Ligand SMILES: Nc1nc2c(ncn2[C@@H]2O[C@H](COP(=O)(O)OP(=O)(O)OP(=O)(O)O)[C@@H](O)[C@H]2O)c(=O)[nH]1
């Protein structure tokens with residue numbers, strides 16, 4: 001039942017990427033064999049979905065070899081699905097602190113979907129019975145505090161904030177104090193969008209990191225990097241650069257609904273040693289799902 005619901009939502013969310021993937025079966029029926037043209041068409045489609053050079057090469061080679069070895073015939077789609085599933089690893093969800101508040105820091109470039117993903121995540125965790133606090137540590141962008149405030153009111157969760165222009169690390173500090181004093185289970189820290197090249201902003205992120213680490217043992221327990229799926233391969237470059245500057249623990253891949261580049265998830269897996277923990281498939285509060293390779297791949301071909 002749960003699988004079904006997730007699957008249906010992913011199916012809708014991934015409809016643009018699905019257009020690229022779902023043609024394999026009919027493509028095969030049309031040609032009746034795995035020949036050079038079939039493989040060329042398949043390769044083209046995988047590139048279109050931003051699966052990336054390495055992952056595409058691996059898949060094509062495996063299909064070619066398995067056909068030569070007579071391991072596959074008509075069931076080429078099932079075979080490809082299996083290959084794709086094996087290339088991915090299930091996201092483990094949030095790693096919680098053994099006791100005391102779990103701190104989840106959220107980072108990424110401007111507009112990648114951080115604040116919206118935080119609202120969705122907060123709501124999801126609340127539904128799991130967690131007492132959630134959010135911290136508005138994006139004190140740069142005008143209206144950023146307001147944006148998180150509106151979300152927090154909508155989902156009915158508490159927020160720690162200060163005026164625009166105030167020190168983000170001090171907001172994080174206050175939020176940790178509140179989380180400890182009031183027995184919150186999870187504190188989610190929103191941060192301003194930044195590029196890895198903006199040294200002072202990266203240092204500021206490290207400062208927030210240090211402050212929460214000082215306040216709460218083991219914090220931050222998660223540093224989630226929010227990537228915008230519509231940027232495809234570019235998102236991978238962002239992740240590599242962020243990884244160098246701050247230690248991240250996982251990825252939220254947002255805006256999958258707005259792109260045909262949902263194949264980037266395979267390239268991410270190939271290139272970056274970070275689990276995709278959640279995927280964003282729309283703008284409403286319900287549009288965040290834990291990443292699961294099986295339902296993801298099934299939704300791509302549905
Ligand atoms: N379609 C779609 N839109 C999304 C998704 N996630 C976020 N958005 C939209 O992307 C835009 C930017 O989202 P924000 O959450 O404000 O992004 P941000 O990273 O916090 O932005 P900054 O704080 O300015 O760096 C908003 O219009 C969101 O509604 C998603 O999964 N799907």
Ligand SMILES: [Mg+2]
Pocket residue numbers: 114115116138144190191192193
């Ligand atoms: Mg934001």
